[in-house]
Amino acid sequence: MTGDRTPANTLKRRGLMFVLSSPSGAGKTTISRMLLGADPEIKLSVSVTTRPMRPGERDGVDYHFATDAEFDQMVADDDFYEWAHVFGHRYGTPKGHIRSGLKDGQDWLFDIDWQGTQQLIQKDKQDVVAVFILPPSIDELRRRLETRAQDSAAVIDARMDRARAEISHWDAYDYVVINDDVDACFAKVREILHAERRKRRRQTGLIDFVRAMMG
Numbered sequence: 001m002t003g004d005r006t007p008a009n010t011l012k013r014r015g016l017m018f019v020l021s022s023p024s025g026a027g028k029t030t031i032s033r034m035l036l037g038a039d040p041e042i043k044l045s046v047s048v049t050t051r052p053m054r055p056g057e058r059d060g061v062d063y064h065f066a067t068d069a070e071f072d073q074m075v076a077d078d079d080f081y082e083w084a085h086v087f088g089h090r091y092g093t094p095k096g097h098i099r100s101g102l103k104d105g106q107d108w109l110f111d112i113d114w115q116g117t118q119q120l121i122q123k124d125k126q127d128v129v130a131v132f133i134l135p136p137s138i139d140e141l142r143r144r145l146e147t148r149a150q151d152s153a154a155v156i157d158a159r160m161d162r163a164r165a166e167i168s169h170w171d172a173y174d175y176v177v178i179n180d181d182v183d184a185c186f187a188k189v190r191e192i193l194h195a196e197r198r199k200r201r202r203q204t205g206l207i208d209f210v211r212a213m214m215g
């Protein structure tokens with residue numbers, strides 16, 4: 001045995017699909033970035049979207065930006081795990097390497113809305129861990145959207161309407177975390193991820209480990 005790695009914590013495990021959903025402005029993107037920066041075992045599933053790129057976004061990093069025709073083609077080719085209409089544009093999760101990655105113990109982070117989450121749960125319930133992030137209040141949510149200042153008042157109103165609709169689906173999630181302090185929220189999200197990795201059904205190396213132990 002080398003260093004402090006014991007056989008028990010290097011056991012083979014199945015990866016999981018870690019879904020973070022929230023209304024825009026509740027801090028999901030910040031929490032996602034913190035998680036990706038802190039945890040090398042989880043990778044972002046980059047979605048495909050037909051919406052225009054926002055300032056500061058990069059193609060292939062934040063989203064794969066696609067034309068309507070390209071998106072249609074991907075739907076026709078059954079290239080999506082799930083897809084949905086959001087704000088008049090389409091967003092989808094390309095299947096890509098997700099399924100094979102899960103087998104190899106790769107965890108995937110999904111920054112998707114409740115519709116996408118429902119589709120993932122229907123397809124692969126065993127592998128999905130769904131976390132919903134709530135803002136501390138509706139007023140605070142509006143304040144956060146306004147200070148982001150990327151959107152017009154009309155767009156902010158539309159986002160507030162959508163936020164209420166999104167929040168109404170809170171009870172379809174495995175976990176709900178209130179984001180009144182970003183560091184505390186992040187700590188809770190990490191605890192959830194760590195505990196879910198330890199679930200017995202994900203520890204695919206356990207059978208061999210116990211067999212070897214018992215001789």
Ligand code: 5GP
Nearest residue numbers: 047083084086091092093111112113115116
């Ligand atoms: P935004 O345009 O602000 O980046 O995202 C708008 C909404 O689309 C967010 O609520 C986000 O979670 C959702 N979204 C992003 N990617 C996907 C996806 O692949 N599938 C689904 N269903 N929703 C997505």
